[in-house]
Amino acid sequence: MKVILASESPRRIRLLKRIFKNFTVVPSGLDEKKINGQDPLDYALKTAEAKARVVGEKYPDDLVIAADTVVTIDGLVLGKPASRQEAREMLEKLSGRRHQVVTAIVLVCQNKQKLLSDYEITEVIFKPLSSEDIEAYLALNSYADKAGAYALQDVKEKFLEEINGDYYNVIGLPLNKLRQLVRQFFEEQLIGEVTCFLLPAGLGIIEAASGETYQVAGAYPGDQVKIAYQPGRKKVQPARLISILSPSPARRAAPCPHFGRCGGCSFQDLAYEEQLRQKKIYLTSVLKKYFPADYRYLEINEVRPSPTEYYYRNKMEFSFGQSGGEIYLGLREKTRTKTRQRQKNVVRLDRCLISTPLAEQLFPLFQQLSAESGLPVFDLKTNQGFFRHLVIREGKNSGELMLSLITTSQAEINLQEFCLQLTRAFPGLRSFWWVENNRTADVVTYEQPHLIYGQEAIEDSLFGLRFKIHQSSFFQTNPRAAELVYEQLAEEARRLRAQSALGLYCGSGAIEICLSRVVGEVVGVDWDEANIRTANENAVLNGIKNARFIFSPVEAALTEIGRGAFDLLIIDPPRAGVSPRGLKQIISLQIPNLFYVSCNPETLARDLEHLLKSGYKLENITPFDFFPHTAHLEVIASLSR
Numbered sequence: 001m002k003v004i005l006a007s008e009s010p011r012r013i014r015l016l017k018r019i020f021k022n023f024t025v026v027p028s029g030l031d032e033k034k035i036n037g038q039d040p041l042d043y044a045l046k047t048a049e050a051k052a053r054v055v056g057e058k059y060p061d062d063l064v065i066a067a068d069t070v071v072t073i074d075g076l077v078l079g080k081p082a083s084r085q086e087a088r089e090m091l092e093k094l095s096g097r098r099h100q101v102v103t104a105i106v107l108v109c110q111n112k113q114k115l116l117s118d119y120e121i122t123e124v125i126f127k128p129l130s131s132e133d134i135e136a137y138l139a140l141n142s143y144a145d146k147a148g149a150y151a152l153q154d155v156k157e158k159f160l161e162e163i164n165g166d167y168y169n170v171i172g173l174p175l176n177k178l179r180q181l182v183r184q185f186f187e188e189q190l191i192g193e194v195t196c197f198l199l200p201a202g203l204g205i206i207e208a209a210s211g212e213t214y215q216v217a218g219a220y221p222g223d224q225v226k227i228a229y230q231p232g233r234k235k236v237q238p239a240r241l242i243s244i245l246s247p248s249p250a251r252r253a254a255p256c257p258h259f260g261r262c263g264g265c266s267f268q269d270l271a272y273e274e275q276l277r278q279k280k281i282y283l284t285s286v287l288k289k290y291f292p293a294d295y296r297y298l299e300i301n302e303v304r305p306s307p308t309e310y311y312y313r314n315k316m317e318f319s320f321g322q323s324g325g326e327i328y329l330g331l332r333e334k335t336r337t338k339t340r341q342r343q344k345n346v347v348r349l350d351r352c353l354i355s356t357p358l359a360e361q362l363f364p365l366f367q368q369l370s371a372e373s374g375l376p377v378f379d380l381k382t383n384q385g386f387f388r389h390l391v392i393r394e395g396k397n398s399g400e401l402m403l404s405l406i407t408t409s410q411a412e413i414n415l416q417e418f419c420l421q422l423t424r425a426f427p428g429l430r431s432f433w434w435v436e437n438n439r440t441a442d443v444v445t446y447e448q449p450h451l452i453y454g455q456e457a458i459e460d461s462l463f464g465l466r467f468k469i470h471q472s473s474f475f476q477t478n479p480r481a482a483e484l485v486y487e488q489l490a491e492e493a494r495r496l497r498a499q500s501a502l503g504l505y506c507g508s509g510a511i512e513i514c515l516s517r518v519v520g521e522v523v524g525v526d527w528d529e530a531n532i533r534t535a536n537e538n539a540v541l542n543g544i545k546n547a548r549f550i551f552s553p554v555e556a557a558l559t560e561i562g563r564g565a566f567d568l569l570i571i572d573p574p575r576a577g578v579s580p581r582g583l584k585q586i587i588s589l590q591i592p593n594l595f596y597v598s599c600n601p602e603t604l605a606r607d608l609e610h611l612l613k614s615g616y617k618l619e620n621i622t623p624f625d626f627f628p629h630t631a632h633l634e635v636i637a638s639l640s641r
Contacts, residue, residue, distance in 0.1 A: 001109070006055040006066035011151070015173040016065070019182060028054040028066065032079070040072040044104035045117060052108040052115075060110035063185065067106070069172050071148030073099040078148040084138055087149035091137070094148065096128035098324065101148070101170045105178055107185050116181050120174035122165030123324060124152075133158055164323050187228035189242065190214070194223045199282035200631030202266050206239070214239040220270055222248030250274035255310075255353060262347040263334035265354055265629035276303040276625060279633050283601050283623055290605040303623040303633070307480040312628065314394050314460070315477055316355035317444050318363075320370065320387040321346025322377040327370040329363045329390055332442075354629065356394045358401065361425060366390055366405070369418050375411050380442055386411050388437060389444050393469060395460030396479050402431040402458045404471060406444055409436045419453045430458045433471055446472045457534075462486065463514045465542050473534050474507035478626040485624055485636060486514040489570070489595055492638060494518045496593050498568035502561070504554050504582075505573045509535025511597070512547050512570070519568065522547040525557045554578075558585035569594045577603030587614040594639040599626075604635055616641045 003023035005016055013025060028051035035047045045068075052066035071078040073093060081087035100121055107116045137159075143149040150159065152170045166174045194204035197220060204219030206227065216239040219225050224246035227239040244251075254260070254268035267275050280303050287298055306312055318329045331352070333345035351360040370377075370387050378385035389406035403422070407413070415434055422429055436448035449471060457468045462479055463486045469475045476482035489511060493501065499520040503512040506524030508531050516522045516539075524547065526532055535549040550557055569591040571578060577600065578586070586594075587610070594616065598604035612618060619638040626634045 002059070002062040004055055004059050004062050004064045006051045006064055009145070009172055011153075011172045012067060015168060015171065015175060016178075018175060019179060023065075026055050026058070026064075028052075030054055032068075039075075040070050040077050040100070040102050041104070041119060041121075043077060044068045044070050044102050045106070045119065048104040048106040049108075049115070049117065052106040053110075056108040056110045062109065064108045065105070065178070066108070067103055067173055069101065069103040069147045069169075071099055071101055073097065080145055080147055081143060081149045084143075087138060087143040088134060090149040091129060091134045094126050094129075094150075095134075096126060098123060098125045099148070100124070103169050103172065103174050105174065105181060107181050109185075114185060116185055118177045118181055120166050120169040120177050122163065122167075122169045122174075124160070124164075124170060125162040125324070126159050127161045129159060162325065183230070184228065184240075186230060187240070188231050189226060189228050190239075191224070191226050191245065194219045194221050194225060194248070197221050197278050197281070199278055202631060211235060212237065216241050219244070220248045220250060220274070222250060258330075258347055258349060261334060262331050262349065264331045264352060266334075266631065268353075268629045272305070272309055272628060275628065276305055279303050279625060279631075280623060282631075283621075283633060283635065286601040286605045287608075287621075290609045298618055299620045301620060301622040303625055304481075304484055306478055306625045306628050307484070308478075309628050310353045311355065311357055312478045312480065313355050314396050314475070314479055316352065316359070316392050318349070318352075318359070318390045318392070319346045319442075320377045320389065321348060323348075327377055327387065328367055354627075356392060358394065358426065359392065362390070362392065362403070365418075365421060365425065373413055375413070378408055380440070383440050384410070386413075391444060393458065393471075395458050395469070397461045398459050399428045400430045400458040400460065401426055401428045402433070402469070402471065403429065404433040404435050404444075404446070404449075406435045406437050408438050409448070415452050423453065430454045431456065431471075435471075462510055463490075465513055465538075467508065467510060467513075467538050468534055468541060469508075470530065470534055472530055474528075474531055476510065476626070481624055481626045481634075482510070485597065485634065486511060488622065488636065489597075490514055490518050492595070493568060496568065498593065500566045501568040501570060502566040502591070503570040503572070504557075504578075504586075505571065506535060506549060507531050507572070509538050509547070509549055511572060512549070513538055513542060513544055515570070516544050516547040520546060523566075524549040525552055525554055527551075527553045555582050555585060558582065558589070561589060563589055565589075566591050567593060570597065571595070572597040573603075575600040575603065577607050583607060583610050587611065590615075590641065592641055594641075596637040596639065598635045598637070599632065601633060601635060604637060608637060608639075611639060 003020050005023050005025050006028045008027040030051050032047055047068035048066045052064050056064045078090050102121050104119045168175045192206040196205045203215040203217055206214040213236045216227050218241045223244055225244050226242040228242055229239040250271045252271050259268045321328050321330055328348040330347045330349040333347050375386035378388045386407050391404040393402040432453040434450045434452050435446055437445050457470045460467055463483050493515055501515055501519045501522045503524040506512050506526045509524050512522045512524040529551050532549045532551040539547050616639040622636045624634040
């Protein structure tokens with residue numbers, strides 16, 4: 001099968017080479033004036049299809065690709081100008097205004113009776129154009145075959161104010177949409193039932209009678225689905241969900257209108273009880289991988305649910321986005337790729353069901369601030385712009401609120417008047433920061449903080465104890481679920497009659513301070529100096545005298561600890577788990593009781609393998625759901641020797 005491009009446009013030829021190395025150019029010769037359309041999009045689709053069918057009749061066995069681009073403003077279609085005067089009139093109409101570029105794509109193979117179509121709409125804003133600007137462009141004589149009388153690549157510097165959408169669409173061929181259509185064109189379809197589910201990837205599994213296995217996103221166990229796949233690949237291959245023919249009983253309507261596009265959570269459309277079941281299955285599968293012979297004998301308790309399914313997070317980082325000159329707040333678009341282009345996309349939110357209800361009131365205020373400032377949003381591609389993030393930290397039990405506005409240093413902003421608005425609207429506001437962050441990466445840092453209002457920290461309570469939370473402090477994101485963890489750890493420590501406990505990767509000391517009520521002496525170690533300062537501050541705040549905290553890399557601290565110094569060890573490492581050197585040191589101390597608190601089942605299972613081989617016995621494993629509607633899982637493993 002050959003590929004035929006039904007266009008002799010040099011721009012489309014050049015762009016299509018990004019997808020196909022070899023193809024044939026066959027202009028349709030269609031008289032586009034004979035096409036009637038109800039609106040710009042309808043006209044573009046009809047024109048593209050007509051072009052494809054004209055060429056498809058000549059090449060019935062081949063894939064024919066056709067496209068049509070129109071420019072529209074005020075509901076009017078600006079086609080290709082018939083004269084220099086008409087081109088001048090079009091550019092005058094576009095001057096200083098926003099318009100839309102609509103491109104329709106059609107793929108046809110006549111003998112296979114296949115026809116696929118799609119479209120892309122991109123918003124373009126022109127600068128005000130002087131008559132001299134227009135005449136200088138017209139003198140280039142490149143307007144004749146261009147919809148709207150311009151080629152973006154020729155006018156970008158002088159004419160273009162802003163573009164929202166696919167850049168290549170304005171040139172004449174939206175490559176992302178075309179790639180999707182080409183992939184669909186060569187796909188085959190299958191109907192099957194989803195039998196199981198893969199976390200954390202979030203893929204439903206379909207096992208075909210022929211022996212192939214298909215992995216498809218957006219499908220849950222019990223779903224009867226139609227999928228599309230590329231033939232001729234491996235036995236386990238990715239597939240695309242076309243439709244759900246019969247939904248699983250566990251399916252439900254997602255309460256968030258942004259679900260599916262926003263990257264904040266992935267499983268709102270799955271009943272919470274089923275989410276918990278799938279998380280236990282995932283944990284079991286990970287343990288089975290590391291302990292294939294005896295994983296059945298590992299005591300895995302049921303996943304303990306979060307006390308609250310929604311509005312459970314006490315910290316959330318929102319990004320500023322901009323479209324058509326309007327600034328808004330939201331979260332990054334859900335995507336499997338991590339390219340900078342993809343990262344630029346921010347889904348506009350009016351609220352967030354996993355954050356705080358206060359976001360619904362906060363967003364309009366900060367959007368108003370950004371609009372009145374006249375300053376733009378930071379662009380990851382150009383490294384230019386001002387507004388970057390809004391970080392909300394909330395004491396779920398205290399009601400205290402901390403806000404951090406993250407910007408670049410490319411401009412100054414007066415926040416005093418804005419502070420008055422915030423304090424009037426939010427009586428719980430205790431701390432408001434302005435933070436300058438000039439990094440090119442899309443990350444929140446607190447390198448240049450300025451306290452605009454209130455105090456440096458807010459306060460919250462856990463397990464009946466008070467805790468200070470500083471701007472960069474580590475504090476459990478779901479405090480009410482964390483209380484369940486701390487309660488279990490305290491009960492087990494009390495049962496063991498532990499007299500001395502060592503906490504590694506202690507953060508701001510929450511676990512250690514909670515355990516200090518049932519253990520004679522507690523020592524916490526962390527490599528982050530700010531965490532240690534906060535931990536000591538929290539000990540004083542609660543009148544705790546039998547807990548102390550050491551600033552040190554974990555491996556360095558372990559070299560100073562002798563065998564027999566502690567009878568209980570608590571490990572709460574980052575997602576990477578414990579280093580090989582750290583594990584060897586831990587094993588050499590032979591501390592009789594160990595609690596491993598993990599946020600990553602994979603590294604937990606890896607480290608457990610070493611600990612069990614060294615003589616430790618696994619007493620039980622209890623998973624906790626700190627993050628409903630996501631794939632994340634918190635796990636406590638209790639060991640003894």
